[in-house]
Amino acid sequence: MDVTSNTIEELLSDESFLAWYFKTDPLATEKWNDRITNDPVQRKLAEEAVQMLQTITIKEQSVDIQRLNNAETRLVNATVNADADQRLAPVVAIRSRKYKWWAAAAIIFLTSVGVWQYFRTTGKLAIQTAYGETRQDVLPDGSQVMLNANTTLNYKKWSEGSDREVWVKGEAFFHVKKTAQKTRFIVHTGNFDVLVTGTQFNVIDRNNKNNVLLKEGSIIIQHEGQEVHMKPGDYVEFRDNGIQRREINNAPVLAWTEHKFIFEKTPMKEVATLVTELYGVKVTLADEASSTDSISGIMPNDNLDVFIQALEASKYDVVKSDKEIQIRRK
Numbered sequence: 001m002d003v004t005s006n007t008i009e010e011l012l013s014d015e016s017f018l019a020w021y022f023k024t025d026p027l028a029t030e031k032w033n034d035r036i037t038n039d040p041v042q043r044k045l046a047e048e049a050v051q052m053l054q055t056i057t058i059k060e061q062s063v064d065i066q067r068l069n070n071a072e073t074r075l076v077n078a079t080v081n082a083d084a085d086q087r088l089a090p091v092v093a094i095r096s097r098k099y100k101w102w103a104a105a106a107i108i109f110l111t112s113v114g115v116w117q118y119f120r121t122t123g124k125l126a127i128q129t130a131y132g133e134t135r136q137d138v139l140p141d142g143s144q145v146m147l148n149a150n151t152t153l154n155y156k157k158w159s160e161g162s163d164r165e166v167w168v169k170g171e172a173f174f175h176v177k178k179t180a181q182k183t184r185f186i187v188h189t190g191n192f193d194v195l196v197t198g199t200q201f202n203v204i205d206r207n208n209k210n211n212v213l214l215k216e217g218s219i220i221i222q223h224e225g226q227e228v229h230m231k232p233g234d235y236v237e238f239r240d241n242g243i244q245r246r247e248i249n250n251a252p253v254l255a256w257t258e259h260k261f262i263f264e265k266t267p268m269k270e271v272a273t274l275v276t277e278l279y280g281v282k283v284t285l286a287d288e289a290s291s292t293d294s295i296s297g298i299m300p301n302d303n304l305d306v307f308i309q310a311l312e313a314s315k316y317d318v319v320k321s322d323k324e325i326q327i328r329r330k
Helices: 006-014 015-022 026-038 041-052 065-086 100-107 250-258 268-280 303-310
Strands: 124-128 135-138 145-147 150-158 164-175 183-190 192-196 198-204 209-216 219-223 226-230 235-239 242-245 260-265 283-286 294-300 315-319 322-328
Touching: 006 015, 006 100, 015 026, 015 041, 026 041, 100 268, 124 145, 145 294, 192 198, 192 250, 198 250, 209 219, 209 250, 226 242, 250 260, 260 268, 268 283, 268 303, 268 322, 294 303, 303 315
Parallel strands: 164 183, 283 322
Antiparallel strands: 124 150, 135 145, 145 164, 150 164, 164 198, 183 192, 192 219, 198 209, 209 235, 219 226, 235 242, 260 294, 315 322
């Protein structure tokens, strides 16, 4: 039986919730996406727990097996004792032999109030979005960032006069603020770095896609000695182990910041991949006609059910289950 959580503390000691947050278990991802969608109380608790996780900075340590075992024992004892003393909520059983190592390691970092948290990135802060979620934040220097769904942005604490560095996995739109010292703002991706002083641009680093669209200002893209100086409207992508310029329509690239998709003869295979990336749901094109098809139009991207309805209103039959979306040409 699936047990709901009543407090943030319970969420932070729930293995499946942490697996959803760190995206380590597809089944946990499905379960929590469904729970957050359908249960307003659980959604509010999850949002508060995510905010707490995102604001904690912990330096990663090497943890030996004995410390992990001790940490797990402490958690089990604490859970049993709390239940015996308070009888306020059911105890979630812990499968000791299958217990995730990162969950046990996290308990080593107990806070003074008994809430534990764990972060994988050494000395870094992070902002993260779940599947189907976008988020706007202001960074410590006043720069603004908007994250698309299924995105993580890591950054270290910045000292005055030093470079402001961030690491992006997913998709983000930046509006970088100039500083009095004119320090550089550097965005690191898997294949190249983006050097900025003050500007607006979109960057993607997801699966096999790695590209930048410059909306305003000027930036420099660097990759293993190669440099590309960009001006407003320029679009570059990483391809064949190098940086290449391309002529594109900018509107579809930036459409997500207005909570919509803009498709221009977009192959359905790309649409299927996009839905999987943003919503964490497997998409299957059920016949040859849909696999070789393409679509054009403007559709919402902030509600999967509404997006499916838009597909059905065109030329597709869509069957949605808990684990999969199947698309077939009518």
